[in-house]
Amino acid sequence: MSLLQQLTSDMVSAMKNRDKETLNVVRMLKAAVQNEQIELGHDLNSNEEIAVMAREYKQRKESLDEFE
Numbered sequence: 001m002s003l004l005q006q007l008t009s010d011m012v013s014a015m016k017n018r019d020k021e022t023l024n025v026v027r028m029l030k031a032a033v034q035n036e037q038i039e040l041g042h043d044l045n046s047n048e049e050i051a052v053m054a055r056e057y058k059q060r061k062e063s064l065d066e067f068e
Contacts, residue, residue: 003049004033032056 007030014023036052037044044052
């Protein structure tokens with residue numbers, strides 16, 4: 001199962017469970033992966049998907065540190 005398929009599945013699950021926080025995170029990750037695909041012009045391989053997720057994690061972690 002590709003990352004986008006897993007994120008879509010997680011998004012549906014979060015909607016069914018009415019878990020707004022999880023839904024927001026999954027939507028953000030899915031959008032980041034899709035934007036990277038558009039930018040590169042091809043489907044991402046697993047290393048590229050991991051790089052996108054790591055970049056998003058790093059950005060959120062830095063933001064959290066700044067606000068604290």
